[in-house]
Amino acid sequence: MIDEDSLRKLQRRNAAILPQLDERQRRLFAASEARAAGRGGIAAVSRVTRIAASTIGRGLKELDAPPPLKRGGVRRPGGGRKSLTETDPGLLDDLNALVEPDTRGDPMSPLRWTCKSLRRLAAELDKLGHKISHTVVGELLKKQKFSLQANSKTREGADNPDRDAQFGVINDAVKTAMAENQPAISVDTKKKELVGDFKNAGREWRKQGDPEEVRVHDFLIKELGRAVPYGIYDLAANTGWVNVGIDNDTAAFAVQTIRRWWQEVGRVRYALARRLVITADGGGSNGSRVRLWKLELQRLADELGVSIEVHHLPPGTSKWNKIEHRLFSFITQNWRAKPLVSYRVIVELISATTTKTGLTVRCELDNNPYPKAIVVSDDEMRSLNIQRADFHGEWNYTITPSTPHLKAVDS
Structure with a gap:
């Protein structure tokens, strides 16, 4: 049975903590307080927190159940592992030299005459001492506004001065x-x-699954x-x-x-x-x-x-x-x-x-x-x-x- 002194302490904890919690956390807090109070705890906690007794009961069951899988952490600002660009300052320069050997003034780039796939870029960076996966290479390229692009037909030869x-x-x-x-x-x-x-070339409306059949070779x-x-x-x-x-x-x-x-x-x-x-x-x-x-x-x-x-x-x-x-x-x-x-x-x-x-x-x-x-x-x-x-x-x-x-x- 909860006494008057414990009840006043519960009221202070409720006023300080409960507004900071989400719905599930409020339910678990109330259930934990009810269990600590012993007999009559559910009713007393319900009066103080205005949480339904049935909800507190559901919280007690959750306290006894195995903890759920972690859905995501709450980390203080600046916490966690540093990004690769911070721990490896030369990474971006080497990546850019591989992707754009002509504009970066690197005619001896190992990828000067080959396809620049993400895996190949990652392999070349590994040879240069950078430990990086091909997925992270893709993320770095996107952050620098790179994208997959086809050739664009715009040049028509040298312009005549009198054009x-x-x-x-x-x-x-x-x-x-x-x-x-x-x-x-x-x-x-x-x-x-x-x-x-x-x-x-082109498309036109036809019944689904009924394309017009043409020759394979021209x-x-x-x-x-x-x-x-x-x-x-x-x-x-x-x-x-x-x-x-x-x-x-x-x-x-x-x-x-x-x-x-x-x-x-x-x-x-x-x-x-x-x-x-x-x-x-x-x-x-x-x-x-x-x-x-x-x-x-x-x-x-x-x-x-x-x-x-x-x-x-x-x-x-x-x-x-x-x-x-x-x-x-x-x-x-x-x-x-x-x-x-x-x-x-x-x-x-x-x-x-x-x-x-x-x-x-x-x-x-x-x-x-x-x-x-x-x-x-x-x-x-x-x-x-x-x-x-x-x-x-x-x-x-x-x-x-x-x-x-x-x-x-x-x-």
Whole structure:
């Protein structure tokens, strides 16, 4: 039986200790006090602590049970084992030298030419006298803002010192043409595509577990061949024209695409055109150094009776060609995950490409042969009626008709 003096001591302990405890600790404290008080202890402790007698009884059972597994310790600030970076001051420097031998000025790093996995980094650090596991290596790298990263395609070769100036020339030429209602087009060849049941990048919605089956290996099917899409993007009208060839990507094929676009669309849309402005990459079938490109453009200028003004993008800047991100990128999105099993499928998928901003595309198949290795003689080059600009005449030039051309006027 608890006496009055013990009761007052219990009240003082309760006031000092109980507010500092969590629920389980309060229960165990009350049970411990009740057991120490003896007979009538549960009732007395319940009155003082305002903890239910049943709860104190549950605490007594817990006191008799085996102690639970430790879930975590309570440690004073600064307690516990020191981190490796504190006990091993040279660890981070050696780790950084292994991970970044180029930037750290360590060309003799043992991992200069090998894969830098966490286990290999840990093994090399061990050779340098650092006792560390691969998991801790990963933690240290994360703390220093390292992460697993793939290569990023951003470099396009050395910048030409006149690159920005050339972009200014192209921009001015296009703006002037559009202000005068003269046609301005961006041209290029899209990536060649194998025709057949081959994997096409991307995903589309299908029934779960029912992917479209395609070939494992991407080997040319000779009977089906390759598709060569050459595109034209009308900068003012936001429309595209794609000529899908089945032979070689040559300058003759490129100019024939421009010819077909003009005959079907251009001459109607730009009935009063005096010149045609073309922006093109510096390489490929429409490259600035390709003789056949210029010869074919001369023939086209003679046929159409309009001057053809050409502006090439500087070397290494093909991704800035308007046709890449205003036409080709949407074609790629439209046919994602769809095997290009035939030329008809390719033509239909390209023709069905549209955007919310109003892009429409017309596509046709070109069955004509375009042989390679056509030699353009010096005499043919001298016969060109070409005027080169003062600024980078190899990039900026105008080809005018060789003879005056009289356009028919409707009566």
